[in-house]
Amino acid sequence: MTTLRAFTCDDLFRFNNINLDPLTETYGIPFYLQYLAHWPEYFIVAEAPGGELMGYSESATALILCVFTVMGKAEGSVAREEWHGHVTALSVAPEFRRLGLAAKLMELLEEISEKKGGFFVDLFVRVSNQVAVNMYKQLGYSVYRTVLEYYSASSGEPDEDAYDMRKALSRDTEKKSIIPLPHPVRPEDIE
Secondary structure (H helix, E strand, O other): OOEEEEOOHHHHHOOHHHHOOOOOOOOOHHHHHHHHHHOHHHEEEEEOOOOOEEEEEEOOOOOOOEEEEEEEEEEOOOOOOOOEEEEEEEEEOHHHOOOOHHHHHHHHHHHHHHHOOOOEEEEEEEOOOHHHHHHHHHOOOEEEEEEEEEEOOOOOOOOEEEEEEEEEOOOOOOOHHHOOOOOOEOHHHOO
């Protein structure tokens, strides 16, 4: 049975099986610690029965390895109806994909964002990552805008565009937060 629990500092040393995936954005330890300190409720990990970390989400104790995680935060302006949950990272270890873990983590992050009075949940995803784009669409997300050259490339390749995908929450009764923008934006144009 998979266990969902809060991410802890010890997990930073146990989730390499997830972060080594080429489509997973990786960050330095101070970045993860900042999220853990400021938005611990948005940093969730899933553990397999054998102790493997299956994944993580960051908007989310026997020997356990990480199979997936989700990491997120709350941000924006209430006055401008932009208060929202943001999915910073969602990653599932390759051997645990297609089991519904990502959907469950996203559901938890959305529930937390609802409780915090968010208008929507948003995330950024590489335009080329069609598997993820399609999964998010199945979860009710839509492309709000394209962000040009959002992801830095390595080894001299061109930077990659991202989709800013959103899902309206119950507070956004008119669904204004998900009306697509007609033109792409640059990273510096994002608030």
